[in-house]
Amino acid sequence: MPFDPQSSAFLATCRREPTERVPVWFMRQAGRSLPEYRAVRGDGSINTAIANPDLATEITLQPVRRYGVDAAILFSDIVTPVHAIGFGIDIKPGVGPVAEKPITSADDLRRLRPLDPEADTPYVLETIRNLVAEHDIPLIGFAGAPFTVASYLIEGGPSKNKARTKSMMLDAPELFTSILDRLADMAIVSLTSQVANGASAVQVFDSWAGCLSPDMYERYVLPASQKIFEAVAPLGVPRIHFGINTGELLALMRAAGADVVGVDWLVPLDVARQRLGPDSIIQGNLDPVLCLAQWPAVADAVRRVIAQNAGEPGWIFNLGHGVLPETDPAILERVVELVHAEAHLGGQ
Numbered sequence: 001m002p003f004d005p006q007s008s009a010f011l012a013t014c015r016r017e018p019t020e021r022v023p024v025w026f027m028r029q030a031g032r033s034l035p036e037y038r039a040v041r042g043d044g045s046i047n048t049a050i051a052n053p054d055l056a057t058e059i060t061l062q063p064v065r066r067y068g069v070d071a072a073i074l075f076s077d078i079v080t081p082v083h084a085i086g087f088g089i090d091i092k093p094g095v096g097p098v099a100e101k102p103i104t105s106a107d108d109l110r111r112l113r114p115l116d117p118e119a120d121t122p123y124v125l126e127t128i129r130n131l132v133a134e135h136d137i138p139l140i141g142f143a144g145a146p147f148t149v150a151s152y153l154i155e156g157g158p159s160k161n162k163a164r165t166k167s168m169m170l171d172a173p174e175l176f177t178s179i180l181d182r183l184a185d186m187a188i189v190s191l192t193s194q195v196a197n198g199a200s201a202v203q204v205f206d207s208w209a210g211c212l213s214p215d216m217y218e219r220y221v222l223p224a225s226q227k228i229f230e231a232v233a234p235l236g237v238p239r240i241h242f243g244i245n246t247g248e249l250l251a252l253m254r255a256a257g258a259d260v261v262g263v264d265w266l267v268p269l270d271v272a273r274q275r276l277g278p279d280s281i282i283q284g285n286l287d288p289v290l291c292l293a294q295w296p297a298v299a300d301a302v303r304r305v306i307a308q309n310a311g312e313p314g315w316i317f318n319l320g321h322g323v324l325p326e327t328d329p330a331i332l333e334r335v336v337e338l339v340h341a342e343a344h345l346g347g348q
């Protein structure tokens with residue numbers, strides 16, 4: 001049955017409309033915590049799996065079947081577009097994205113040519129069309145935010161303190177801004193093509209923005225993210241903005257133009273609402289590490305998160321970051337059941 005947007009608690013919540021239940025989905029809900037994922041994924045590069053629409057469709061749907069979540073998120077990666085234009089980036093298992101030749105000078109900008117989604121990532125669009133044609137669930141499309149993607153391209157891989165990225169910001173601000181601007185344009189065309197092919201919401205992952213002070217974020221990063229949210233506004237789908245360690249950046253992240261702001265577990269939901277303003281729409285924020293505990297402790301943690309939302313509309317339950325590979329899927333199944341059963345709007 002094709003998807004009917006009117007019936008979606010997830011989409012209604014993204015507009016702050018009251019719903020019968022609080023919608024739930026999990027970042028990284030598809031992935032190594034699921035035995036059915038490990039069974040179909042094989043040993044090759046994740047890029048090979050992403051480039052196979054039948055496989056990517058199946059992997060996207062696995063958590064929907066198992067957990068009964070209220071939204072699917074496309075199986076792809078934030079570095080898929082840069083990989084597709086031949087920048088030279090791979091995703092190493094257990095490590096993350098690794099660039100063969102990190103960006104060091106303005107010469108490297110040539111390697112960041114514009115993305116043509118139909119020609120460069122046709123498999124992503126085919127996966128989306130497969131998903132929306134046959135399944136009655138909203139599909140979240142996504143892109144990496146310019147800063148977070150740039151950090152991989154400049155550092156060459158995951159990095160604790162983002163030293164090269166911050167040095168480039170200060171010592172070569174024009175180059176840094178050009179990189180972010182090109183990555184913003186790639187995100188815009190990618191998100192636009194995802195929505196054109198049927199995605200019904202988009203999330204921009206700025207996972208590592210929290211390493212920046214509000215001042216640095218505002219000066220060097222906000223303009224590129226703002227450009228994305230403005231450009232995709234006319235598409236008319238909800239726009240979610242996510243990062244971790246972003247307690248001090250929440251208001252700026254909302255100012256970037258998102259409809260929904262992700263909140264990590266360090267900021268209680270009621271505090272996040274104070275920082276974001278009275279009509280805010282938020283997504284979060286159970287600590288994914290707590291999901292490794294025994295069920296009674298997890299249930300208690302979920303109930304505390306529910307209590308912190310205090311019955312406000314405009315809340316999507318999620319983790320504060322992605323599902324850890326060692327998570328027992330049975331726990332997440334019970335989390336979904338518990339939120340659906342016990343989280344209600346209009347006071348606890």
Ligand code: CP3
Nearest residue numbers: 027028029030031046076077078093094095096205207322
């Ligand atoms: O279920 C989903 O959320 C959808 C698919 C998705 C993946 N990556 C698949 C994936 C999404 C939305 C992402 C986004 C992503 N990728 C982010 C932003 C979200 C976040 O977690 O902060 C980031 C920073 C990346 C970069 C990346 N890709 C990392 C750090 C890793 C982990 C490396 C590892 O093996 O530990 C990946 C690989 C990756 N992307 C996996 C999955 C399911 C796991 C590995 C695999 O099967 O090979």
